[in-house]
Amino acid sequence: MTPVELTARKKQILKVVTERYIDTADPVGSKYIAQAMGGNISSATIRNELADLTEMGYLEQPHTSAGRIPSPKGYRLYVNELMERRQVSDQEAAEINAALDGKMKGLDSIIAQAGQMVSSIVSYPAYAVAAGKGGVTVRRYDLLPVDETSFIAVVMTDDSRVKSQLIRTDLPLPPDQLPNLANLLNTHFTGIAVPEMGAKLMSLAGQLGAELFMPLSQTIEYAADIMDRSAKNQVYTTGQTQLLRQPEFQDLSKANELMDLLTDRKDSLPVPDENTSMQILIGPENVHEALKDASVVVASYDIGDDMRGLIGVVGPTRMDYAAVAARLSYFAESLTKMFGKNNQLPPKEDDIP
Amino acid sequence: MTPVELTARKKQILKVVTERYIDTADPVGSKYIAQAMGGNISSATIRNELADLTEMGYLEQPHTSAGRIPSPKGYRLYVNELMERRQVSDQEAAEINAALDGKMKGLDSIIAQAGQMVSSIVSYPAYAVAAGKGGVTVRRYDLLPVDETSFIAVVMTDDSRVKSQLIRTDLPLPPDQLPNLANLLNTHFTGIAVPEMGAKLMSLAGQLGAELFMPLSQTIEYAADIMDRSAKNQVYTTGQTQLLRQPEFQDLSKANELMDLLTDRKDSLPVPDENTSMQILIGPENVHEALKDASVVVASYDIGDDMRGLIGVVGPTRMDYAAVAARLSYFAESLTKMFGKNNQLPPKEDDIP
DNA sequence: CTTTAGCACTCCTTATCCTCGAGTGCTAAA
DNA sequence: TTTAGCACTCGAGGATAAGGAGTGCTAAAG
Numbered sequence: 001m002t003p004v005e006l007t008a009r010k011k012q013i014l015k016v017v018t019e020r021y022i023d024t025a026d027p028v029g030s031k032y033i034a035q036a037m038g039g040n041i042s043s044a045t046i047r048n049e050l051a052d053l054t055e056m057g058y059l060e061q062p063h064t065s066a067g068r069i070p071s072p073k074g075y076r077l078y079v080n081e082l083m084e085r086r087q088v089s090d091q092e093a094a095e096i097n098a099a100l101d102g103k104m105k106g107l108d109s110i111i112a113q114a115g116q117m118v119s120s121i122v123s124y125p126a127y128a129v130a131a132g133k134g135g136v137t138v139r140r141y142d143l144l145p146v147d148e149t150s151f152i153a154v155v156m157t158d159d160s161r162v163k164s165q166l167i168r169t170d171l172p173l174p175p176d177q178l179p180n181l182a183n184l185l186n187t188h189f190t191g192i193a194v195p196e197m198g199a200k201l202m203s204l205a206g207q208l209g210a211e212l213f214m215p216l217s218q219t220i221e222y223a224a225d226i227m228d229r230s231a232k233n234q235v236y237t238t239g240q241t242q243l244l245r246q247p248e249f250q251d252l253s254k255a256n257e258l259m260d261l262l263t264d265r266k267d268s269l270p271v272p273d274e275n276t277s278m279q280i281l282i283g284p285e286n287v288h289e290a291l292k293d294a295s296v297v298v299a300s301y302d303i304g305d306d307m308r309g310l311i312g313v314v315g316p317t318r319m320d321y322a323a324v325a326a327r328l329s330y331f332a333e334s335l336t337k338m339f340g341k342n343n344q345l346p347p348k349e350d351d352i353p
Numbered sequence: 354m355t356p357v358e359l360t361a362r363k364k365q366i367l368k369v370v371t372e373r374y375i376d377t378a379d380p381v382g383s384k385y386i387a388q389a390m391g392g393n394i395s396s397a398t399i400r401n402e403l404a405d406l407t408e409m410g411y412l413e414q415p416h417t418s419a420g421r422i423p424s425p426k427g428y429r430l431y432v433n434e435l436m437e438r439r440q441v442s443d444q445e446a447a448e449i450n451a452a453l454d455g456k457m458k459g460l461d462s463i464i465a466q467a468g469q470m471v472s473s474i475v476s477y478p479a480y481a482v483a484a485g486k487g488g489v490t491v492r493r494y495d496l497l498p499v500d501e502t503s504f505i506a507v508v509m510t511d512d513s514r515v516k517s518q519l520i521r522t523d524l525p526l527p528p529d530q531l532p533n534l535a536n537l538l539n540t541h542f543t544g545i546a547v548p549e550m551g552a553k554l555m556s557l558a559g560q561l562g563a564e565l566f567m568p569l570s571q572t573i574e575y576a577a578d579i580m581d582r583s584a585k586n587q588v589y590t591t592g593q594t595q596l597l598r599q600p601e602f603q604d605l606s607k608a609n610e611l612m613d614l615l616t617d618r619k620d621s622l623p624v625p626d627e628n629t630s631m632q633i634l635i636g637p638e639n640v641h642e643a644l645k646d647a648s649v650v651v652a653s654y655d656i657g658d659d660m661r662g663l664i665g666v667v668g669p670t671r672m673d674y675a676a677v678a679a680r681l682s683y684f685a686e687s688l689t690k691m692f693g694k695n696n697q698l699p700p701k702e703d704d705i706p
Numbered sequence: 707c708t709t710t711a712g713c714a715c716t717c718c719t720t721a722t723c724c725t726c727g728a729g730t731g732c733t734a735a736a
Numbered sequence: 737t738t739t740a741g742c743a744c745t746c747g748a749g750g751a752t753a754a755g756g757a758g759t760g761c762t763a764a765a766g
Contacts (some may be wrong), residue, residue, distance in 0.1 A: 044710050065716045144495045152515050164517040241612040259594040418745045
């Protein structure tokens with residue numbers, strides 16, 4: 001009685017329903033489908049097929065006398081098999097390239113900007129993370145004299161980011177002591193993690209005068225802070241307000257939940273599997289509760305050899321997967337290319353947002 | 354016929370109405386007022402007074418048979434005269450201090466974080482800007498060798514911010530040339546604005562070999578970028594979603610307008626007058642169209658001697674002015690203190706968000 | 707066995723009407 | 737000047753009805 005086979009016609013119907021629903025956000029009726037399929041079959045036939053598809057779990061009915069909408073399972077099939085893997089149009093490509101051509105400076109800033117761009121390109125909220133391989137350490141310290149009571153600390157990490165800060169000392173520090181200090185830092189405080197830094201600092205406490213120890217610990221503190229932040233894998237989210245344009249979020253409670261996730265608990269947003277470059281998560285496939293009624297498309301790109309950037313889009317399950325996927329993957333590829341092009345090393349730089 | 358004088362009782366009534374309306378968002382009726390004022394006068398008397406106040410423009414009536422709500426003029430009077438200048442409670446002060454005590458590093462990052470804090474403290478969206486006196490120039494360049502094809506450029510601006518970037522050269526640059534390059538930069542490219550830098554660069558083009566000229570121009574480009582960004586007075590906004598919790602923005606079109614302003618055109622948010630440290634702009638007092646139905650409370654604080662930070666809160670006209678004003682001004686004062694405390698110079702540092 | 711026309715039925719949407727009650731404005735008396 | 741009394745207004749909320757899109761089923765046709 002229950003049909004098990006998914007005939008070509010059933011798939012075709014599912015495709016029509018999905019695309020129409022994505023477009024209009026209204027349940028799709030048999031009459032429209034019949035016509036959209038060429039008018040060769042009657043709506044009654046379609047209704048039979050619809051009943052099958054519903055029974056098989058690909059479609060849902062908001063209520064007895066409404067049209068059909070795709071279930072998550074339906075969306076999944078659509079995304080896997082039915083959706084036409086669309087290419088970005090020349091115009092879209094041009095826009096993306098134009099956006100990327102702008103001078104982007106600084107790794108973190110690039111990441112944040114990438115999120116913004118994607119959000120505006122796809123018209124949904126987006127998020128961006130740079131997933132380093134973790135465990136950044138300092139490769140090198142440089143100290144530049146400014147005046148009696150201050151100097152500039154330049155810290156270079158082993159993933160080639162460079163950050164600097166003006167450091168004020170409480171006690172005057174003779175400028176000729178600066179090389180000593182730098183030497184101390186470079187011999188004892190490179191290549192090690194934050195906790196070990198603390199230990200080392202303690203062990204040196206006795207051997208050094210205050211005028212050397214204070215600026216030393218201030219510099220270490222700064223270095224530790226940099227490493228902390230980069231370990232935290234800061235997540236940037238933008239375009240939350242795009243959600244409000246979607247009819248499914250006119251109901252504020254849903255919207256609020258998602259907004260909260262996007263602003264406060266953004267660290268629990270999905271990350272794609274290690275080896276796939278793009279992943280689509282539909283409704284209940286998401287582990288996070290607030291995302292059960294939403295979908296996420298997330299892509300990754302390479303930042304040089306040992307870092308991976310992540311960029312994701314959040315929208316209603318009724319999201320335009322074809323368009324989002326096309327644009328997002330084009331964007332991610334462009335980023336990979338961009339990072340690769342500069343002697344295959346990223347233009348890493350200082351910036352903490 | 355029309356009363357001109359604002360008796361003490363009228364003011365008292367206006368105060369009760371305003372505070373009640375701020376609290377409940379419902380029009381306030383004569384019965385409630387009579388009771389809230391001690392029960393010594395009848396609601397009929399209150400009604401007479403209400404009619405006067407309405408005629409005088411301090412109150413409004415959504416429709417004939419509803420209670421009264423304050424008009425912008427009413428709010429204005431309330432804010433100017435009636436509102437009790439509330440102090441932050443010990444607990445609030447403690448919270449604010451705790452938030453500020455956290456290690457805040459980097460000027461721009463502090464500013465952005467300040468916005469977030471304020472937003473969470475007052476439960477409305479907030480924005481933050483650092484209004485420099487404009488016209489930043491470079492005070493000094495330092496170049497640190499890395500390897501044959503790259504070096505670190507450290508740029509210090511005349512407002513004591515320090516930023517740095519790793520620069521890759523296309524041609525190999527002998528390390529012993531680096532001091533030359535630094536010298537060139539420091540003698541020709543300090544203390545001047547971006548356009549002049551370009552001119553200078555042109556004039557030097559002929560005299561230098563490519564292996565020196567290329568890295569020179571890359572460094573200049575970086576410096577120009579820093580100056581550009583700091584000239585732009587970047588505005589940070591946060592907490593937009595707080596708007597959705599306000600009943601007046603349940604109607605999405607209003608909310609959207611404001612959201613747009615807060616995310617896209619944030620540069621047109623109000624700035625307080627030069628000499629006042631806090632300003633309250635109520636509804637139509639705002640010049641920007643999207644803010645005509647909203648209110649803004651904005652405060653400024655000092656960053657060292659020659660910069661001024663700005664921090665503002667956006668909410669419905671029915672905003673809790675007393676609470677917001679108290680918290681915001683306390684927060685701004687704390688910031689001023691914080692910036693002053695470190696030898697009265699801010700902990701300026703590198704960071705572009 | 708599949709397709710299709712026909713038709714009763716479901717149930718959402720929208721409009722209309724009605725009632726209820728909070729609150730007003732006015733009048734006239736204290 | 738204040739207050740009690742009272743008619744009146746107007747929105748909120750609920751019930752009811754009409755309209756319509758869409759379904760499911762039946763029975764006939766291919």
